[in-house]
Amino acid sequence: MEVVSENRCFGGTQGVYRHRSQCCGCDMTFGLFLPGGDRGDRGPATGNSGHGNAERGNSNDGQAPALWYLSGLTCTHENAMVKAGAQKTASRLGVALIFPDTSPRGDGVADDDAYDLGQGAGFYVDATEEPWAANYRMWTYVTEELPGLVFDRFPLDSGRQGITGHSMGGHGALTAAMRLPGRYRSVSAFAPLSHPTESDWGRKQFSAYLGRTDAQEHDSTLLMRDLGFDGPVLIDQGSSDQFLDLLKSSDLAEAMNTRGQEGRFRMQPGYDHSYFFVSTFMDDHLEFHADALRN
Amino acid sequence: MEVVSENRCFGGTQGVYRHRSQCCGCDMTFGLFLPGGDRGDRGPATGNSGHGNAERGNSNDGQAPALWYLSGLTCTHENAMVKAGAQKTASRLGVALIFPDTSPRGDGVADDDAYDLGQGAGFYVDATEEPWAANYRMWTYVTEELPGLVFDRFPLDSGRQGITGHSMGGHGALTAAMRLPGRYRSVSAFAPLSHPTESDWGRKQFSAYLGRTDAQEHDSTLLMRDLGFDGPVLIDQGSSDQFLDLLKSSDLAEAMNTRGQEGRFRMQPGYDHSYFFVSTFMDDHLEFHADALRN
Numbered sequence: 001m002e003v004v005s006e007n008r009c010f011g012g013t014q015g016v017y018r019h020r021s022q023c024c025g026c027d028m029t030f031g032l033f034l035p036g037g038d039r040g041d042r043g044p045a046t047g048n049s050g051h052g053n054a055e056r057g058n059s060n061d062g063q064a065p066a067l068w069y070l071s072g073l074t075c076t077h078e079n080a081m082v083k084a085g086a087q088k089t090a091s092r093l094g095v096a097l098i099f100p101d102t103s104p105r106g107d108g109v110a111d112d113d114a115y116d117l118g119q120g121a122g123f124y125v126d127a128t129e130e131p132w133a134a135n136y137r138m139w140t141y142v143t144e145e146l147p148g149l150v151f152d153r154f155p156l157d158s159g160r161q162g163i164t165g166h167s168m169g170g171h172g173a174l175t176a177a178m179r180l181p182g183r184y185r186s187v188s189a190f191a192p193l194s195h196p197t198e199s200d201w202g203r204k205q206f207s208a209y210l211g212r213t214d215a216q217e218h219d220s221t222l223l224m225r226d227l228g229f230d231g232p233v234l235i236d237q238g239s240s241d242q243f244l245d246l247l248k249s250s251d252l253a254e255a256m257n258t259r260g261q262e263g264r265f266r267m268q269p270g271y272d273h274s275y276f277f278v279s280t281f282m283d284d285h286l287e288f289h290a291d292a293l294r295n
Numbered sequence: 296m297e298v299v300s301e302n303r304c305f306g307g308t309q310g311v312y313r314h315r316s317q318c319c320g321c322d323m324t325f326g327l328f329l330p331g332g333d334r335g336d337r338g339p340a341t342g343n344s345g346h347g348n349a350e351r352g353n354s355n356d357g358q359a360p361a362l363w364y365l366s367g368l369t370c371t372h373e374n375a376m377v378k379a380g381a382q383k384t385a386s387r388l389g390v391a392l393i394f395p396d397t398s399p400r401g402d403g404v405a406d407d408d409a410y411d412l413g414q415g416a417g418f419y420v421d422a423t424e425e426p427w428a429a430n431y432r433m434w435t436y437v438t439e440e441l442p443g444l445v446f447d448r449f450p451l452d453s454g455r456q457g458i459t460g461h462s463m464g465g466h467g468a469l470t471a472a473m474r475l476p477g478r479y480r481s482v483s484a485f486a487p488l489s490h491p492t493e494s495d496w497g498r499k500q501f502s503a504y505l506g507r508t509d510a511q512e513h514d515s516t517l518l519m520r521d522l523g524f525d526g527p528v529l530i531d532q533g534s535s536d537q538f539l540d541l542l543k544s545s546d547l548a549e550a551m552n553t554r555g556q557e558g559r560f561r562m563q564p565g566y567d568h569s570y571f572f573v574s575t576f577m578d579d580h581l582e583f584h585a586d587a588l589r590n
Binding site for chain 2: 007008009010011014082083085087088238240270271272274275276277279280283
């Protein structure tokens with residue numbers, strides 16, 4: 001694993017790391033924020049960029065709980081890291097943040113001219129169809145390979161994980177949380193893509209990656225109807241979101257209500273789909289997860 | 296003036312606006328955050344992007360104090376707007392934020408291949424030399440033309456202004472504050488370019504834009520020695536800043552101490568020159584300015 005950069009930030013360390021992904025068959029980059037205080041002092045070096053030492057095993061004490069943040073279409077590991085404004089409150093709460101990329105990348109990796117297919121649009125599924133199957137295994141990457149790496153290399157407590165995400169990343173967060181019971185204590189999402197088997201954000205990609213459009217195991221609304229989540233759920237949705245018709249988050253809200261799912265679905269008047277919306281409610285989500293992640 | 300975008304953000308409105316600049320001879324873009332609450336409700340529309348109404352005059356009540364944020368080399372109006380994490384606390388404090396661009400721009404505007412000369416590197420001076428003199432009038436733009444526009448079009452209180460900036464923008468903020476006594480109640484800076492007549496960030500640009508390197512009227516350290524600032528000053532500087540030798544902020548600190556300038560110069564251990572540094576201390580600067588900007 002290569003240290004791309006490490007910047008001191010709110011008393012902790014905002015790092016960017018690159019590693020060879022076995023499941024994706026390419027180099028992958030991710031961001032990781034280690035909070036300050038006692039934990040920060042045990043984390044990677046916090047001086048100039050690119051010279052830190054992230055090669056350390058876990059210690060039994062001082063391990064931070066970890067909140068996964070899955071990003072949306074066109075994003076890399078970097079967007080939320082620089083635009084969501086999460087580090088201040090994460091540092092205060094002692095919560096680490098993990099920012100994976102949204103797809104495999106590189107010259108040898110299949111791509112598409114559309115912004116919503118191929119690189120930057122992995123949709124958190126394991127592709128079975130050509131030309132995607134060789135690299136597009138983001139489900140395995142985000143739920144198996146990257147957790148294995150970060151819990152081995154950083155002082156993080158794998159017993160205390162939460163997961164969140166924005167748009168396509170909200171879809172990834174919700175499906176992972178419901179399909180892996182016991183893995184995450186809490187799940188939240190900002191304007192999640194919520195009913196992809198009934199949306200053009202979903203049918204198109206499931207058809208390309210999976211060869212079928214009825215992938216109910218990757219549909220949060222259907223999973224909420226069938227399984228639900230054994231823990232608290234928090235969803236924020238802007239009422240002026242320009243993608244409401246594609247996200248179909250109201251279908252998820254209805255499924256939550258029908259099921260009696262523990263949690264809240266909040267419609268936020270006047271907010272759109274941008275990071276100005278995400279950053280506005282980020283602190284609420286961090287407090288929500290921190291409550292669930294206390295020892 | 297054209298509304299490029301308006302996004303609801305922390306109960307207020309983060310807008311981006313474009314206008315024809317007379318002094319720069321080109322279109323210029325700036326960001327403006329209007330805080331929420333009573334003030335936000337009187338500001339531009341807060342729904343979808345691009346359809347708001349910023350064309351309104353001042354009202355006598357409900358005018359927000361204004362904090363200018365001048366950006367550094369290579370930046371546009373956008374960097375601080377999306378990366379500095381200022382809106383949450385600005386909204387709580389009821390302070391508006393103005394984010395000007397750092398230079399004139401466009402196909403007809405002179406440029407240079409270097410990152411530190413030409414577009415993105417206006418240095419907050421009025422150029423007298425060719426090929427720059429026709430457009431590079433950022434001193435006049437930031438201290439005269441843009442204030443005239445924003446105080447006419449937005450509910451801002453011109454009697455309550457503060458100014459801050461990062462790197463080259465810290466240079467702009469400090470020189471404006473000292474040369475325009477009575478204009479700004481408070482000045483702060485993040486890692487300011489502090490002694491440009493003695494730095495390669497300064498001599499090169501003053502030579503190109505002004506035809507001379509001894510531009511003491513654009514040198515914060517020299518202005519601090521000669522004039523000082525009639526109000527509080529706050530400077531933050533990271534000890535691991537990769538540009539310490541070019542910034543020469545320690546010369547400014549020495550001039551502040553020698554003069555007995557009201558204010559603080561804080562060396563922040565382990566922080567570098569990035570927006571991870573700026574965002575970490577942004578709330579301190581907002582509180583500092585808000586204290587000075589109270590009625």
